[in-house]
Amino acid sequence: MTPPTPQGELFLLDSPLTGEIRGERSLMAFPFFALSKNAWMKPLAYATGDVSIEVRPSARGVATIYDKEIVLYIASLMAAKLDQGAAVAQDFVFTAHDLFSVTGANHSARSYARLADALERLQGTQIRTNIEAGGEGEEGFFSWLSEARLQYARTRSGDKRLKAVKVRLCDWLFRAILRDRQVLDYASTYFQLGPIERRIYEVARSTCVEGEPLEIDLATFRLQIGFQNHLANFRIAVRQIAAAGAIPDYHLQLIEEAPADAPVPEGEPGRRTGRKAGRAKVIITRRAPALTEEAQAEAGIGEQDAPSFL
Structure with missing residues (x-):
């Protein structure tokens, strides 16, 4: 229950917040x-x-x-x-x-x-x-x-x-x-994120609630995030965020396909060049929770053997 305010106050406060964000x-x-x-x-x-x-x-x-x-x-x-x-x-x-x-x-x-x-x-x-x-x-x-x-x-x-x-x-x-x-x-670290990271986290949190991964093409994902600049700029941002593992509790993966009509340089059959970007999709999965020390002890896992979920 909200405590009474000091004498002289004309209103009752709903703060401080006692629960989670x-x-x-x-x-x-x-x-x-x-x-x-x-x-x-x-x-x-x-x-x-x-x-x-x-x-x-x-x-x-x-x-x-x-x-x-x-x-x-x-x-x-x-x-x-x-x-x-x-x-x-x-x-x-x-x-x-x-x-x-x-x-x-x-x-x-x-x-x-x-x-x-x-x-x-x-x-x-x-x-x-x-x-x-x-x-x-x-x-x-x-x-x-x-x-x-x-x-x-x-x-x-x-x-x-x-x-x-x-x-x-x-x-x-x-x-x-x-x-x-x-x-x-x-997540407790939400307010430390940049604007794009915040939106990616929110979409992931609201979509992967049952543990099911989200798989979505990059262009559609850009619209849902609300990114207002070009798709090419969004691709670069998502690529960097995925590489940094910057989304709390979730693993972000960008799958990029090389364009089918891009020329292949001679002597480099595995590499394509060309200015046209290929299609791309995003896959977001919830990270498995890290094991506590007590759980590791029960499972007989030492610190050096603890699994990494990053």
Whole structure:
């Protein structure tokens, strides 16, 4: 239960977060946010046979994958309340200090300025989708936050001191968490990842939930990740990420085929050249969990014999 706030406070805090970081499955699976740290001013669109998403920017741009940290934090607060059997509402009040502590941001003045910008983008970005939430669909646009305010007090010197952040979660996401209960936990290292790595992890986490691998062609994968640049650039990024083994809990493999019409240099029958890239596909599998020391002892496995799952 939320402890009472000190005398003089006019609100009760939902923070600090006591559970894991969790997110709604649809927000993991599909590209609702721009893969950028800076303002992204162009609309985003995603469409398959079953799913359509349209995202329009505010005056400060489209909400980014880094702004999404706030949405994940709110979803985690809500999920923790539901786990405790507590009543939940769409309004959440939390401290920026706890948000920064959870997401790994520093507590500098710059972080507080970025928080204000992120809240404005989350409130201003317009989303339209045919994905139903809580058994209901919506036509027209909605924003991630229908209300976002920074509440502050004045110090004796007259400076502002941020007391809390107050937000109201949109109906669509609130219904999805409350009724569908398709909420999945995130790896503890998620906030240390770059934007593309974050999206690859989210797609893997939301798709490989039953242990089944995901096999998808690179062009389709690019659309699901929400990568806005050319496919060639995405291929290079995925190749580097796969080589680095940078996705927590998952093994990423890029399978590339040489183009059939590429010329073969004389004396090098195994090598093809040519500027046209061949087809490629991505295979993602969940890593087997590493054995604990106790499990290794029970299995009679010494440290030097412990299997590697990398």
